[in-house]
């Protein structure tokens with residue numbers, strides 16, 4: 152299907168090209184951007200009225216569908232009541248209610264909610280909390296342990312604990328050193344545990360940060376809750392704080408409300424964002440235990456957590472998040488999450504032996520298909536662009552990570568929309584096999 156642009160659209164795109172700098176985009180070679188004017192359920196609509204299935208929830212944020220009427224109503228009411236207030240010296244009912252409701256959902260050891268603006272800042276806050284916790288206690292601990300190829304965001308702290316390479320190479324010399332252990336993939340668990348033990352024994356470790364069960368940007372790399380529990384046990388032996396970055400995995404993505412709900416251990420710090428507001432407003436949350444919070448209480452002003460943003464605890468964002476939690480309280484949301492898990496499972500079984508697939512894996516509502524390729528399998532693999540364009544031309548937004556195409560859809564996605572996605576993944580793989588002579 153070729154795309155035709157009417158003159159209005161051309162003028163929007165010309166205006167975009169003249170003034171806007173898009174994220175994660177090589178502006179010299181990028182395809183023209185699509186001008187999206189409306190969203191409804193799992194669909195995004197272009198100005199020409201073309202419907203596109205948002206199979207990646209617009210960068211993993213949208214959980215209940217676009218322009219959800221309940222969230223829209225609550226946000227609109229909030230806008231007419233209080234749009235913003237400073238959050239130091241002042242508070243407001245929405246921030247209090249949201250904190251209470253999140254603590255009801257988080258493990259019982261979580262006692263305090265700190266607000267920021269996005270996933271990166273929620274991570275940044277968690278790193279600083281852990282480091283200052285030890286500083287305030289007068290103990291020198293300034294090392295962080297992270298998993299290899301992790302992605303925790305684009306601010307400097309978040310970049311430092313993320314995988315090093317393409318995305319952050321220009322800043323390599325400015326990032327702080329981090330201790331890295333391999334992802335505990337099936338069959339490699341003992342190696343990872345041994346690496347962790349060696350690092351912990353050297354001492355000076357403040358915290359261990361990880362994306363629990365699924366490393367998103369690394370290519371939906373998945374590992375088991377049992378090994379994460381064993382890693383947390385190890386950290387506990389050395390009194391090291393455990394920081395779960397649930398920015399992507401939170402809010403039902405892995406089948407449970409939080410990925411860490413599948414663990415017997417409770418992390419000390421959580422970072423949340425993306426699905427937090429149903430994907431409506433930018434908001435970040437970092438939660439922590441009473442023990443961490445208490446380490447900042449003192450007559451000594453220097454023990455204060457001197458961190459905040461102009462929009463910390465923004466009332467409109469808090470209203471959106473409370474409205475999103477209302478929808479999570481509905482039985483149909485749980486049923487939809489289960490339905491997607493079951494449908495993905497069936498598709499996984501059906502495709503398991505496809506000659507074009509190197510591996511197909513699933514955790515909850517996240518399904519990842521690793522496509523066989525002779526090229527290197529990094530994010531910059533050419534197959535990525537080929538797949539992205541192929542699916543977009545079929546009216547489906549899928550943004551492969553290198554040779555890994557994955558589905559991470561809003562929970563309201565219909566069976567028919569899921570079928571269209573499955574059919575097109577199958578059709579792409581069949582054609583891929585013919586082109587590259589791949590057989591059983």
Ligand SMILES: Cc1ncc(COP(=O)(O)O)c(C=O)c1O
Pocket residue numbers: 269270271272274302303304305362367368396397398399400424425
């Ligand atoms: C696990 C994880 N942490 C942090 C971030 C950063 O979030 P944001 O893009 O909102 O800064 C992301 C974004 O993809 C993520 O997947």
